[in-house]
Amino acid sequence: MVDFTYGIITISDRCFRGETKDESGPKIKYLLQDEYNAHNIKQEIIPDDQNKIEEILILYSDVLKINCIFTTGGTGCSPRDVTPEATRKIIHKEFPQLSMVMLLEGLRKTEFAALTRLICGIRNNSLIINFPGSVKAVTESFNAIKRLIPHAVDLICDIKDKTESVHKQIQSGTSKNATNDFYREIKEKTNDSIDEVLKNYKQNSASNSESNLKRRNEDTEVEPKKIDNQKSNQSSTKPQTESSAAKEVPKPSTTRAPHVCPHKTAKPGDKDDRNSPYPMISVEEALKIIFSNIRPISKPQTIRSPINCPPFRASIKDGYAVKSSSKSTLRKVIGSISAGDFIIQEDFKEDECYKINTGAAVPDFADAIVQVEDTKLTKSNPDGSEAEIELLSLPSKNLDIREIGSDLMENQELFTTNGLLDVAEKTILASVGLNAAEKKPKIAIISTGDELQDPASGELQEGHIYDSNTTMLKLLCEKFNFDVKFTCIAKDDYESLKNVVSAAIKECRVIISSGGVSMGDKDFIKKVLIDLDFKIHFGRVNVKPGKPMTFATLNENSFFALPGNPVSAFVTFHLFVLPALRFISGYSGIKCILPLINVVLEDSEYHLDDRPEYVRAKISYDQNTNQFTALVNANQISSRIASLINADVLLKLPGRKEYGNSIIEKGTKLKAMVINQFFISFINE
Numbered sequence: 001m002v003d004f005t006y007g008i009i010t011i012s013d014r015c016f017r018g019e020t021k022d023e024s025g026p027k028i029k030y031l032l033q034d035e036y037n038a039h040n041i042k043q044e045i046i047p048d049d050q051n052k053i054e055e056i057l058i059l060y061s062d063v064l065k066i067n068c069i070f071t072t073g074g075t076g077c078s079p080r081d082v083t084p085e086a087t088r089k090i091i092h093k094e095f096p097q098l099s100m101v102m103l104l105e106g107l108r109k110t111e112f113a114a115l116t117r118l119i120c121g122i123r124n125n126s127l128i129i130n131f132p133g134s135v136k137a138v139t140e141s142f143n144a145i146k147r148l149i150p151h152a153v154d155l156i157c158d159i160k161d162k163t164e165s166v167h168k169q170i171q172s173g174t175s176k177n178a179t180n181d182f183y184r185e186i187k188e189k190t191n192d193s194i195d196e197v198l199k200n201y202k203q204n205s206a207s208n209s210e211s212n213l214k215r216r217n218e219d220t221e222v223e224p225k226k227i228d229n230q231k232s233n234q235s236s237t238k239p240q241t242e243s244s245a246a247k248e249v250p251k252p253s254t255t256r257a258p259h260v261c262p263h264k265t266a267k268p269g270d271k272d273d274r275n276s277p278y279p280m281i282s283v284e285e286a287l288k289i290i291f292s293n294i295r296p297i298s299k300p301q302t303i304r305s306p307i308n309c310p311p312f313r314a315s316i317k318d319g320y321a322v323k324s325s326s327k328s329t330l331r332k333v334i335g336s337i338s339a340g341d342f343i344i345q346e347d348f349k350e351d352e353c354y355k356i357n358t359g360a361a362v363p364d365f366a367d368a369i370v371q372v373e374d375t376k377l378t379k380s381n382p383d384g385s386e387a388e389i390e391l392l393s394l395p396s397k398n399l400d401i402r403e404i405g406s407d408l409m410e411n412q413e414l415f416t417t418n419g420l421l422d423v424a425e426k427t428i429l430a431s432v433g434l435n436a437a438e439k440k441p442k443i444a445i446i447s448t449g450d451e452l453q454d455p456a457s458g459e460l461q462e463g464h465i466y467d468s469n470t471t472m473l474k475l476l477c478e479k480f481n482f483d484v485k486f487t488c489i490a491k492d493d494y495e496s497l498k499n500v501v502s503a504a505i506k507e508c509r510v511i512i513s514s515g516g517v518s519m520g521d522k523d524f525i526k527k528v529l530i531d532l533d534f535k536i537h538f539g540r541v542n543v544k545p546g547k548p549m550t551f552a553t554l555n556e557n558s559f560f561a562l563p564g565n566p567v568s569a570f571v572t573f574h575l576f577v578l579p580a581l582r583f584i585s586g587y588s589g590i591k592c593i594l595p596l597i598n599v600v601l602e603d604s605e606y607h608l609d610d611r612p613e614y615v616r617a618k619i620s621y622d623q624n625t626n627q628f629t630a631l632v633n634a635n636q637i638s639s640r641i642a643s644l645i646n647a648d649v650l651l652k653l654p655g656r657k658e659y660g661n662s663i664i665e666k667g668t669k670l671k672a673m674v675i676n677q678f679f680i681s682f683i684n685e
């Protein structure tokens with residue numbers, strides 16, 4: 001567990017407000033350090049607020065990729081105790097046995113352990129464990145599962161070599177391995193515990209009120225905030241005095257998302273209008289709006305060389321370092337210099353020379369290199385090394401020597417950048433020993449939909465499909481040299497989508513979502529953006545595919561809500577997201593947009609849509625006419641990912657009204673946006 005990362009979240013209104021000192025969080029930290037030698041620990045205190053708990057768990061799991069997240073507090077039965085509800089809502093798989101081991105351990109001490117509601121589960125690659133609130137209960141719970149956690153995390157992270165060896169040992173039952181022993185122990189312990197627990201429970205039930213009272217007092221340590229929570233419930237929403245807070249009845253937190261009809265949110269008072277309230281704007285207008293609402297991540301910066309290149313006089317050839325002043329053609333070979341050797345500072349005679357390799361430092365008193373091809377070996381030493389050579393031609397001064405700083409002078413300007421660096425820029429930085437620190441926006445990718453299953457999640461459940469947009473959008477970002485910080489599949493559920501978006505904007509400047517942006521009653525993206533105070537700059541674009549494309553900003557955050565249909569997401573990424581990412585990363589104007597080329601339509605005809613369309617097409621080169629021709633890939637429906645295969649361009653077709661005809665014919669001149677440049681080599685075929 002040494003390499004794993006840990007999160008500790010103390011969930012308590014009173015600790016959050018500073019009224020009570022958090023002792024359980026630090027206790028877990030101590031236990032982790034003591035047991036696992038852990039040092040990568042992130043810790044936080046938050047109030048008993050279900051949304052905040054969900055948000056931070058998502059943040060820890062999806063964004064910070066923490067391996068093991070512990071919560072402490074909020075697991076009791078009071079109205080403000082919502083940790084289990086929040087945990088259950090965001091986990092992908094529940095781990096009830098882990099909770100049971102802790103419960104059994106707790107029950108050995110007190111039957112009041114039954115009043116805590118610990119949930120354990122897995123979200124992505126994170127193990128999430130609810131601990132009770134008190135230091136004592138935290139310690140007991142941790143001790144109960146401390147040897148299970150490492151193996152559980154290994155399994156979740158799919159660390160095969162470790163898990164396989166543990167499995168083998170468990171199955172063979174022969175190992176003296178601690179984990180194996182522990183599994184056996186746990187098995188025995190579980191059986192024992194049930195008897196013990198029953199015995200304990202009977203004893204406890206039969207015991208007198210005095211001992212119950214005593215135990216209850218101990219338990220106030222377990223859940224010390226049951227009474228205080230009710231007060232804190234009030235004061236967390238509205239500041240008030242202690243006495244007035246105590247009089248008010250706390251409201252239970254709502255866990256159900258409110259039903260929101262997106263088409264009703266936009267046009268208040270106009271109940272019957274079921275159209276989208278967002279005007280359809282053109283692709284060009286949309287781009288203008290995007291560019292005027294984003295700004296480059298950094299100012300232009302001029303980078304200068306800290307050194308001379310080459311830093312010493314370097315030989316350009318494999319040959320001999322000589323003095324050009326000598327007219328003698330015979331030279332004694334007095335040494336051999338390889339690349340990387342020290343610079344020879346001693347003087348030498350005019351009829352002497354050094355054998356030298358390309359890139360090696362020329363001796364201080366040599367002023368020319370004669371390449372090996374222009375020499376003849378005239379004498380050798382007994383050991384076979386060269387003793388004398390003859391120069392077939394006499395060199396001029398400075399022949400084949402790269403002078404100090406001749407490629408780059410110290411302090412010379414290398415280039416000016418405001419963000420992204422290309423290969424040449426990264427290479428020149430390397431050549432002068434500088435780091436290639438790029439300024440790129442952090443990107444989050446959120447795929448939305450209850451129907452979505454991770455492609456690695458096994459067989460499809462009924463009504464489900466595999467999520468392909470996450471893969472596509474991540475790879476597209478990477479193809480264009482952008483880094484994706486986090487990806488996640490969000491449910492079609494207002495609250496959880498809001499939590500995911502809140503978590504994403506904390507960590508990432510650019511958020512790219514797909515799905516949930518059209519007219520359905522489960523399309524919550526726009527509503528979430530509005531409620532999180534984003535400004536929606538446009539919510540529909542007159543383009544096919546990609547009509548519901550939405551763009552919103554909040555301070556430095558840009559949100560690109562792409563339509564869910566995979567091809568629509570693909571096209572809108574190239575049309576809108578890529579130019580924005582490039583602009584944010586400092587690309588100048590025209591370079592933000594992918595190159596456009598002139599082509600002619602190869603298809604016999606094409607039926608135009610109402611909306612201007614960007615169809616996926618394959619390019620050929622017609623040698624007779626010296627033109628590129630575009631052949632539209634079959635079946636352009638926006639769900640059909642196959643239309644992307646072998647697509648070289650997004651062929652720009654006009655809307656039928658704009659064109660004045662519903663059919664466009666073979667040979668028509670069109671523009672095409674290049675998404676795959678390999679076809680260019682056809683020119684030379």
Ligand SMILES: Nc1nc2c(c(=O)[nH]1)N[C@H]1C(S)=C(S)[C@@H](COP(=O)(O)OP(=O)(O)OC[C@H]3O[C@@H](n4cnc5c(N)ncnc54)[C@H](O)[C@@H]3O)O[C@H]1N2
Pocket residue numbers: 447448449451452465466467468469470514515516517518519520523545546547548562563564565566568638639
């Ligand atoms: N009444 C109307 N309905 C629709 C309109 C309209 O104007 N009025 N527009 C249509 C157009 S155009 C598009 S495009 C889609 C976009 O809808 P959403 O962005 O809300 O996307 P969803 O409804 O969530 O999903 C659409 C489609 O895509 C599939 N999908 C979603 N995410 C993924 C993913 N990550 N991987 C693979 N496939 C995904 C999803 O299952 C749906 O089939 O709305 C039309 N409706």
Ligand code: MOO
Pocket residue numbers: 543544545546547548563565568638639
């Ligand atoms: O615009 Mo939608 O993207 O037609 O499928």
Ligand SMILES: [Mg+2]
Pocket residue numbers: 515516517518519520523564
């Ligand atoms: Mg939809």
